[in-house]
Amino acid sequence: MSGMTGLALRSLRHRMTAQVATFLAVLLGTTLIGSFATLVETALALGPAAPDRDADRETLIIMGAVVGGWGSLIVLFSVASTVGLTAARRAGEIGLLRVLGATPRQARRLIRREALAVAVLGALAGAVLAAGTGWLLLDLLRGHSVSASVEYAAGPASLGAAAGLVVLTSVAAAAVAARRSTRAPAGVTLRDSDAETGRMRWYRVVAALVLIAYGVGGGVVTITVTANSDDPYAAMQTSGSCSILVGLGLALLAPLLLRWLAAPLAGLITGLGGQGAGYLAAYNARRRAHRLAAVLAPVIVLTSAAIGTLMLVSIDTRTLPGGTEDSDTINLLNNVVVGMASLFAAIMVVNAFAACVADRWAELRRLWLMGATPTQVRRSVMAEAGVVAVVGLVFGALGSLATVIPFSVARDEGVVPDAQLWIAPLVASVVVLLTLGSGRFAARATMRTALGEVRRPAT
Amino acid sequence: MTAPPVPFALEAQGLTRTFGAGTGAVYALDGVDLGFPRGTFTAVMGPSGSGKSTFLSCAAGIDRPSGGRVLVAGTDVTDWDEDRRSRLRRERIGFVFQDFQLMPYLTAEQNVGLPPRLAGRRPDRARVRGLLDLVGLADRAHHLPGRLSGGQRQRVAIARALVTDPAVVLADEPTGALDSATARDVLALLRACVDELGQTVVMVTHDPVAAAYADAVVFLADGRVAGRIEAPTADAVAARAAHLDDRAAHLDERAVRR
Ligand SMILES: Nc1ncnc2c1ncn2[C@@H]1O[C@H](COP(=O)(O)OP(=O)(O)O)[C@@H](O)[C@H]1O
Ligand SMILES: [Mg+2]
Numbered sequence: 001m002s003g004m005t006g007l008a009l010r011s012l013r014h015r016m017t018a019q020v021a022t023f024l025a026v027l028l029g030t031t032l033i034g035s036f037a038t039l040v041e042t043a044l045a046l047g048p049a050a051p052d053r054d055a056d057r058e059t060l061i062i063m064g065a066v067v068g069g070w071g072s073l074i075v076l077f078s079v080a081s082t083v084g085l086t087a088a089r090r091a092g093e094i095g096l097l098r099v100l101g102a103t104p105r106q107a108r109r110l111i112r113r114e115a116l117a118v119a120v121l122g123a124l125a126g127a128v129l130a131a132g133t134g135w136l137l138l139d140l141l142r143g144h145s146v147s148a149s150v151e152y153a154a155g156p157a158s159l160g161a162a163a164g165l166v167v168l169t170s171v172a173a174a175a176v177a178a179r180r181s182t183r184a185p186a187g188v189t190l191r192d193s194d195a196e197t198g199r200m201r202w203y204r205v206v207a208a209l210v211l212i213a214y215g216v217g218g219g220v221v222t223i224t225v226t227a228n229s230d231d232p233y234a235a236m237q238t239s240g241s242c243s244i245l246v247g248l249g250l251a252l253l254a255p256l257l258l259r260w261l262a263a264p265l266a267g268l269i270t271g272l273g274g275q276g277a278g279y280l281a282a283y284n285a286r287r288r289a290h291r292l293a294a295v296l297a298p299v300i301v302l303t304s305a306a307i308g309t310l311m312l313v314s315i316d317t318r319t320l321p322g323g324t325e326d327s328d329t330i331n332l333l334n335n336v337v338v339g340m341a342s343l344f345a346a347i348m349v350v351n352a353f354a355a356c357v358a359d360r361w362a363e364l365r366r367l368w369l370m371g372a373t374p375t376q377v378r379r380s381v382m383a384e385a386g387v388v389a390v391v392g393l394v395f396g397a398l399g400s401l402a403t404v405i406p407f408s409v410a411r412d413e414g415v416v417p418d419a420q421l422w423i424a425p426l427v428a429s430v431v432v433l434l435t436l437g438s439g440r441f442a443a444r445a446t447m448r449t450a451l452g453e454v455r456r457p458a459t
Numbered sequence: 460m461t462a463p464p465v466p467f468a469l470e471a472q473g474l475t476r477t478f479g480a481g482t483g484a485v486y487a488l489d490g491v492d493l494g495f496p497r498g499t500f501t502a503v504m505g506p507s508g509s510g511k512s513t514f515l516s517c518a519a520g521i522d523r524p525s526g527g528r529v530l531v532a533g534t535d536v537t538d539w540d541e542d543r544r545s546r547l548r549r550e551r552i553g554f555v556f557q558d559f560q561l562m563p564y565l566t567a568e569q570n571v572g573l574p575p576r577l578a579g580r581r582p583d584r585a586r587v588r589g590l591l592d593l594v595g596l597a598d599r600a601h602h603l604p605g606r607l608s609g610g611q612r613q614r615v616a617i618a619r620a621l622v623t624d625p626a627v628v629l630a631d632e633p634t635g636a637l638d639s640a641t642a643r644d645v646l647a648l649l650r651a652c653v654d655e656l657g658q659t660v661v662m663v664t665h666d667p668v669a670a671a672y673a674d675a676v677v678f679l680a681d682g683r684v685a686g687r688i689e690a691p692t693a694d695a696v697a698a699r700a701a702h703l704d705d706r707a708a709h710l711d712e713r714a715v716r717r
Contacts, residue, residue, distance in 0.1 A: 276576040287564035287603070366560045369521060371549020372577045373542045
């Protein structure tokens with residue numbers, strides 16, 4: 001046992017860079033979820049004598065539980081995918097350990113403990129930060145959405161719960177990845193780390209379908225039921241989160257989408273004269289869909305959540321110009337959701353891309369050895385970024401419809417909203433810039449490792 | 460009257476490569492003059508650290524020599540920039556590595572066709588198939604490297620090295636990761652490249668038996684040429700290699716004692 005832990009800690013030290021993404025994801029995730037959790041704890045601690053106690057309580061709980069809840073879904077998803085990616089990256093090394101005689105159980109334990117160690121560190125730091133950001137969040141609400149007299153009253157309970165949730169998610173994700181990387185016999189593991197066929201597990205497909213069905217169901221309910229409600233916000237409640245749900249569901253299917261679409265897209269990119277770059281990107285995306293899927297997933301969620309929610313706010317302000325007494329809070333809520341989802345997804349895209357490409361430095365060097373110019377090597381990574389951006393935009397936009405169409409119908413604008421349709425291309429261009437930018441960043445950083453040594457000028 | 464110059468597929472003139480500077484500088488290559496005539500199979504041997512890999516890297520445009528010249532099929536490539544070196548590697552040099560260096564997400568056939576792809580050409584299907592056939596893997600064309608054995612992977616790598624009909628095939632311990640039976644197949648294949656395709660092969664090896672497949676063996680020691688055997692037998696090679704190893708060990712010992 002302790003030998004295994006020692007090994008885990010040692011291997012952790014050698015893999016610090018690989019764990020940075022996990023650490024950051026856990027840190028930010030805990031900070032975000034923790035901030036909203038403090039609102040709930042503050043609400044529950046409101047004394048009976050507090051003025052406007054019930055109204056404040058309700059606002060804080062809605063804010064904390066609803067916004068925090070949706071946010072948590074995105075955050076936990078991102079944490080899980082990052083941890084999974086890091087654990088999968090260890091597959092080659094794990095294969096070696098197994099050849100040296102480690103049992104599958106030992107190998108799995110190694111991956112889990114490593115994830116646990118990083119997650120606990122990240123979550124502790126995140127909880128400390130969340131105490132501060134939670135206070136700031138409350139301060140932002142005070143005087144607008146809740147009475148100025150509400151006192152910040154959160155502590156270990158909410159922060160601990162948030163940290164615990166993130167740690168649990170991380171360890172579960174690591175366990176799933178560990179199972180995947182140790183399923184085959186030892187020798188095979190070593191080889192498959194090169195090109196895993198990466199079939200999707202059934203529970204992943206089921207989870208994806210449930211999320212999509214739930215999101216589409218919300219849309220249907222919006223059109224058929226809540227559209228007719230007297231409360232103008234009823235339709236928003238049922239449709240607001242649909243784009244996030246469908247986006248998450250599609251993101252879970254990312255490996256599948258890549259496998260289907262990489263080939264035709266690659267044809268397109270190769271046709272543009274990538275000198276083999278598009279060709280390489282296509283086959284890499286298709287045959288190792290699981291790795292690039294870690295980049296694609298946040299792109300889909302980002303696109304879907306951002307287009308969906310921004311269009312929702314746009315339709316809302318157009319069709320309800322005066323607003324109601326709740327409008328301020330509701331707009332703030334929506335903006336917080338968009339901001340949070342975008343920030344998090346953006347960080348994930350950069351992280352996942354960097355991790356995914358850094359892991360392939362030996363392979364990029366191989367291309368160069370085979371006679372690819374440095375420009376071609378970089379282009380092959382950029383072509384992958386292109387594939388991710390296109391697939392992500394298409395499915396992200398599709399996911400956003402789950403919110404946009406029902407809400408637009410509910411507010412009598414018809415299937416297509418009346419104005420501000422430029423939101424979609426605007427979000428799209430931001431996403432493309434983000435994806436290509438992080439691809440470029442990842443390629444640069446990795447090529448320094450891959451080609452640096454040999455390109456050093458003669459001494 | 461001077462004899463007409465021998466058409467060398469690969470030639471090194473006064474090749475040096477140093478690592479580091481000042482007193483700590485290591486002379487990985489220290490004035491190597493070697494010519495490899497077209498259509499010959501040459502083995503390069505020498506103690507570990509004698510500069511064999513550095514020599515192949517400099518010849519292939521992977522590494523840059525610190526001094527001297529490299530001529531590929533008579534063309535001086537020493538001062539070529541990075542992009543031209545890349546083109547050199549994919550058009551004029553076939554490189555076979557100890558660890559295969561196949562792209563894991565491309566099938567055997569696609570790996571073989573990669574150099575022309577990188578040159579922006581669609582690989583000649585018949586040629587790729589013909590090469591896979593030559594290396595005995597026609598039935599494995601659609602397998603990913605992960606599903607091939609070590610020997611099969613190395614044969615794919617050899618087919619890839621031949622695909623552009625390069626000026627010279629360079630192999631750095633191509634049998635180093637293979638068992639002896641598989642190694643024999645790979646060596647016979649390299650021999651066939653020379654005998655049947657008229658290729659020029661330069662192969663680094665540690666194994667006297669492998670070296671005996673070559674037409675000649677060149678010995679390197681401390682970055683210098685330390686001898687040559689024509690029409691080598693395994694025994695002759697082993698004797699000479701043992702002598703060089705002893706000398707290297709002796710030098711090491713002296714260095715330690717000092
Ligand atoms: N990148 C490098 N940096 C510093 N020294 C190197 C480097 N590559 C090779 N060397 C040194 O150059 C010498 C020759 O190395 P190498 O050509 O790999 O030997 P061989 O292949 O014959 O075993 C060795 O002393 C080695 O330590
Ligand atoms: Mg060597």
